[in-house]
Each structure stands twice: as structure tokens, then as C-alpha cells.
Amino acid sequence: MSLTHQPVRVNTGFEEEGVLVFDERHRLVAVLVRLSDRNEVAPGQWFLEAGFGPLSGASYPAFADLDVAQEWISRRLALRV
Amino acid sequence: MKAGLHSPQTLMIRKLDSIFPLSAEERQALQGLPVQVTLFKADQDIVRIGDRPSQCCVLLEGFTQVYKLTAEGKRQIMALHVPGDIPDLQSLHLKVLDNSVATICPCTLGFIQHEDMRRVCERYPRIAAAFWRETLVDASIFREWLLNIGRRxxxxxxxxxxxxxxxxxxxxxxxxxxxxxxxxxxxxxxxxxxxxxxxxxxxxxxxxxxxxxxxxxxxxxxxxxxxxxxxxxxxxxxxxxxxxxxx
CATH class of the missing domain: 1.10.10.10 (Winged helix-like DNA-binding domain superfamily/Winged helix DNA-binding domain)
Structure with a gap:
């Protein structure tokens, strides 16, 4: 599944840098946020802030970089289609 | 401040007394319950879902969690217990445990045999009422947690x-x-x-x-x-x- 993403600013109160992730039919499936370096749990990692459809209710994973995050999202979406 | 300085029964009595005042005689009866003290490391199961325990445990030092897992392995902690609590008190009347209890940190636990607890409850009906009240308060805490995690x-x-x-x-x-x-x-x-x-x-x-x-x-x-x-x-x-x- 080919995903695309688009930069977005998110107000989490701590972070701003984020991306909207779209599936191949250009539907929004996830919002990823790059965690602040001050975050004590996963500093600087990409966090699945919100997931839609098959990704809603997913546990809250954090990823080392955007590629890993998108790979994980693709796998999750493929499981449910 | 260290809980470990008390006798194993003292904390339980203090806790029960806080929700159901006990007479000197009833305290004495609880003081006389045989308790086997055991140390647990952090993150260790004390009892598991499906177990059929023949004893209850009083938490003497540390904190424990009541938890259940989803099929996927996600954990929900339903309650935390503090020294003086009896995290698996329901096992006195429900034969099969429907949740697991594990330590959060290194813990000291005092195990009391169900038969000893039953004996003291038969002899002192107000102690049975105190235990009953304790499980009712536990249920009240579960209800508050449900509101807390569900709606706040x-x-x-x-x-x-x-x-x-x-x-x-x-x-x-x-x-x-x-x-x-x-x-x-x-x-x-x-x-x-x-x-x-x-x-x-x-x-x-x-x-x-x-x-x-x-x-x-x-x-x-x-x-x-x-x-x-x-x-x-x-x-x-x-x-x-x-x-x-x-x-």
C-alpha cells in the first residue's frame, strides 16, 4: 500500500511538527507527531497521535523515524482491508 | 513512615478500622491471625486470573496492581493497592479469580489462609462485616476509576x-x-x-x-x-x- 504524507503543524501543547498520513485513496488515516526532545519517554520519536478507521484504538506506538512509522501503518492497514 | 516496622496484622487492622471501627476484642482477634510473610520482587504476579487460591494476601509494603489483558496483550490496570489493603479479598468467596494481581515494586505480603479468615469471621460477625465493607469500598473505587478513565x-x-x-x-x-x-x-x-x-x-x-x-x-x-x-x-x-x- 502506498501512503503519502503532508506536513502539518499540531498543537499538542508540547510539539508542533507533524504529518498527516493518507492512504492510496487519499483518505486521512493517521496524524504523526515528532515528539519534543524534552519528552522523557520517546524523545524525538514519531508518535501516532491519532489514527482513523482501522488505526483507531491502536495502542500508542512511537517510531524512530517516519519511514518506520509508515511501514507500520501500511502493515496495520493491510491486515484490516 | 516505614510500613515494615509494624506487625503484619497492624496495617490491615488500621486500614479496616478506617472504614469500619473495630472493638478492642475484634482487633485482638485479627492480631491473632496466622500470617505468612513473603517478599516479592517488582513486576511479579502474586495471583493470576483462573487461580483458585486458598489464601488471601495483605499488602504490607509496596504497591500492587489489579490487572487484566486483552487478547492482543494490552493491559488495563484496574486498581492499585496500598499497604494495609487485601488486593484479593474477593477470593474468600469467589473460588476462581477473575483478575490477576502483580507487584508494581518490591513488595512484602502477608498471606492468611481462607480457613483462618472464615473462622475469625464466624466468631466475630462484625469482622465479617468489615471485610464485606472493604470489598464494597473496593467496588466503589472501581466505579470512580471507570468515571475517571472513561470521561475525564x-x-x-x-x-x-x-x-x-x-x-x-x-x-x-x-x-x-x-x-x-x-x-x-x-x-x-x-x-x-x-x-x-x-x-x-x-x-x-x-x-x-x-x-x-x-x-x-x-x-x-x-x-x-x-x-x-x-x-x-x-x-x-x-x-x-x-x-x-x-x-
Missing amino acids: EAYTRLAHFLCEFLVRLKVVGLVEDDTFDLPITQVELADAIATSNVHVNRVLQAMRANGLIQTRGTQVIVPDWERLKEEGEFDPLYLHLQQEGDA
């Missing part, structure tokens, strides 16, 4: 959680100068208040920045109890303490 914002949720802890620890003498020990990981906190560890960390940082709490290692300091109570929408009514549990 993460910030309020965590503030409420901390308020409850402070009051419960105060009952057993484990709060000094508005400071208490909470050796719990952010992952465990997240599983207890049904959010992610990332959110827990954001909320903790915000609480520290707002001066709602201070943390020093595993210690939590509450500089302004009234404010924490307000932020957490905390009303201790559901704890059913005999003496008003206001810290």
Missing part, C-alpha cells in the same frame, strides 16, 4: 489519581509533609489511567510546570492540596472513610 481529560484524570493515592496513603500513615512515594513507571501509570505513556509524560511535565506537583525520584510532593483536589475534581466521598479523609 488526561490532566484531570492524573490529578484525580494522585489525590486518591495521597488520601489512601495518609490513612496508613505513609504521607509525610505532603510527600509520598510512588514507585510506578510511566507505562504503568498509562495503563492505569488508560492513556499512552507519551500522554502521561506530557501531563506530568505540565503538572510540574504548573506547580501542581513536584517530583524527586519516586517521591511526589503536593505543595497545594486544595488546588490538586480542584484540578482532579476529587471528592473523597467514594472512599467511605470513617474519619473524613481530607488530607
Whole structure:
């Protein structure tokens, strides 16, 4: 599944840098946020802030970089289609 | 402040007494219960779902969690217990356990055989009533947690959680100068208040920045109890303490 993403600013109160992730039919499936370096749990990692459809209710994973995050999202979406 | 200095039965008596005043004779009867003291490491199961225990455990030192897992392995912590509590008291009447109980940190537990508890309950009906009341209060706490994790914002949720802890620890003498020990990981906190560890960390940082709490290692300091109570929408009514549990 080919995903695309688009930069977005998110107000989490701590972070701003984020991306909207779209599936191949250009539907929004996830919002990823790059965690602040001050975050004590996963500093600087990409966090699945919100997931839609098959990704809603997913546990809250954090990823080392955007590629890993998108790979994980693709796998999750493929499981449910 | 160290719970370990008491006899194994003392904390349980103090806890029961806080929700159901006991006579000197009833205290004496509880004091006479045989208790087998055992040490547990952190993150160890004490009893598991499906077990058929022949004993209950009184928590003497440390903190324990009641938890269940989804098929996928996600954990929900339904309750935390503090020294003096009997986390698996329901096993006295429900043969098969429907939840697991594990340690959060290194714990000291006192095991009391069901048959000894039954004997003391038959002889002293008010002790049976006290145990009954304890399980009812546990159920009341579950209801409050359901409201808390189901309907409150993460910030309020965590503030409420901390308020409850402070009051419960105060009952057993484990709060000094508005400071208490909470050796719990952010992952465990997240599983207890049904959010992610990332959110827990954001909320903790915000609480520290707002001066709602201070943390020093595993210690939590509450500089302004009234404010924490307000932020957490905390009303201790559901704890059913005999003496008003206001810290």
C-alpha cells in the first residue's frame, strides 16, 4: 500500500511538527507527531497521535523515524482491508 | 513512615478500622491471625486470573496492581493497592479469580489462609462485616476509576489519581509533609489511567510546570492540596472513610 504524507503543524501543547498520513485513496488515516526532545519517554520519536478507521484504538506506538512509522501503518492497514 | 516496622496484622487492622471501627476484642482477634510473610520482587504476579487460591494476601509494603489483558496483550490496570489493603479479598468467596494481581515494586505480603479468615469471621460477625465493607469500598473505587478513565481529560484524570493515592496513603500513615512515594513507571501509570505513556509524560511535565506537583525520584510532593483536589475534581466521598479523609 502506498501512503503519502503532508506536513502539518499540531498543537499538542508540547510539539508542533507533524504529518498527516493518507492512504492510496487519499483518505486521512493517521496524524504523526515528532515528539519534543524534552519528552522523557520517546524523545524525538514519531508518535501516532491519532489514527482513523482501522488505526483507531491502536495502542500508542512511537517510531524512530517516519519511514518506520509508515511501514507500520501500511502493515496495520493491510491486515484490516 | 516505614510500613515494615509494624506487625503484619497492624496495617490491615488500621486500614479496616478506617472504614469500619473495630472493638478492642475484634482487633485482638485479627492480631491473632496466622500470617505468612513473603517478599516479592517488582513486576511479579502474586495471583493470576483462573487461580483458585486458598489464601488471601495483605499488602504490607509496596504497591500492587489489579490487572487484566486483552487478547492482543494490552493491559488495563484496574486498581492499585496500598499497604494495609487485601488486593484479593474477593477470593474468600469467589473460588476462581477473575483478575490477576502483580507487584508494581518490591513488595512484602502477608498471606492468611481462607480457613483462618472464615473462622475469625464466624466468631466475630462484625469482622465479617468489615471485610464485606472493604470489598464494597473496593467496588466503589472501581466505579470512580471507570468515571475517571472513561470521561475525564488526561490532566484531570492524573490529578484525580494522585489525590486518591495521597488520601489512601495518609490513612496508613505513609504521607509525610505532603510527600509520598510512588514507585510506578510511566507505562504503568498509562495503563492505569488508560492513556499512552507519551500522554502521561506530557501531563506530568505540565503538572510540574504548573506547580501542581513536584517530583524527586519516586517521591511526589503536593505543595497545594486544595488546588490538586480542584484540578482532579476529587471528592473523597467514594472512599467511605470513617474519619473524613481530607488530607
